């Protein structure tokens with residue numbers, strides 16, 4: 001049976017704020033209950049590396065979610081710079097292709113080695129969880145099923161040497177079949193039954209995502225917009241614990 005502490009380690013809380021004070025207030029409120037945070041574009045572009053320094057000084061793990069997507073040389077440089085900030089995980093868009101992903105992974109490993117720090121996991125975003133079938137086919141112009149597209153991206157990421165993917169909980173079984181159990185799956189679009197879906201289209205409850213084999217869950221608004229964020233975490237952990 002997984003202890004609650006271990007379950008908490010499987011959650012990255014998304015700090016989608018535009019102020020360092022707001023982000024750190026939430027971290028303070030959640031206390032030891034949560035030690036892993038995702039810093040995305042909104043907060044990082046406002047605070048720069050300062051937010052990472054503050055989270056690291058609190059002993060937190062950070063997933064720096066900047067979703068690099070550019071030519072291979074540029075993304076390799078970005079991956080190297082992000083690695084030098086000491087984060088645990090970074091990501092790129094799988095749609096950037098094989099060479100871009102391979103160079104990102106290599107750059108992260110080389111920089112980490114040169115600095116004598118642990119290399120971050122480098123993972124690939126497959127199809128955003130805010131996309132549904134119709135949007136992918138008709139707006140973005142990718143034919144076929146979302147699951148097929150996600151599996152194509154996941155296989156390409158694995159061939160490029162990446163550590164895993166970001167995907168919705170709905171594709172996890174197929175990803176495991178295609179890429180194996182060790183290929184890390186990081187799952188946003190997590191919505192407990194009591195939370196609003198907001199702009200997310202491919203959602204799963206925390207318990208269902210774990211049941212489908214998610215390694216890590218990314219949860220933002222169900223916690224950050226809750227009247228009592230700490231209570232929201234407790235409810236989520238209880239739901240997850242009912243599985244074990």
Ligand SMILES: O=c1ccn([C@@H]2O[C@H](COP(=O)(O)O)[C@@H](O)[C@H]2O)c(=O)[nH]1
Nearest residue numbers: 014040127128129188189218219220221
């Ligand atoms: O496909 C993706 C990739 C990344 N995200 C990010 O996860 C969080 C989810 O926040 P919620 O408030 O729980 O919806 C957010 O920071 C996204 O940038 C994603 O949702 N889907």
